[in-house]
Amino acid sequence: MQKLRNRLSDVPDGWHYVVEATGERVYGFTFRLLVENVEFHMNINELDVPYDLSDIIEADICQRVPECLLKGNS
Numbered sequence: 001m002q003k004l005r006n007r008l009s010d011v012p013d014g015w016h017y018v019v020e021a022t023g024e025r026v027y028g029f030t031f032r033l034l035v036e037n038v039e040f041h042m043n044i045n046e047l048d049v050p051y052d053l054s055d056i057i058e059a060d061i062c063q064r065v066p067e068c069l070l071k072g073n074s
Contacts (some may be wrong), residue, residue: 002062007031011065015056
């Protein structure tokens, strides 16, 4: 699974994730806040929150950012 080089830096198009079950795009000002917001959204919609939610969100973000922002790439 790909990882971000730095979760504290901004990413192109900002921190967001689409919750597949609801189709809702959830935003956060930081990676940590994004994960918290997605977890909150899933809870209020009575969805199961996976134990590895932050890894799932990070993998999704890695699919849309330039390779230079990923660990192991220059």
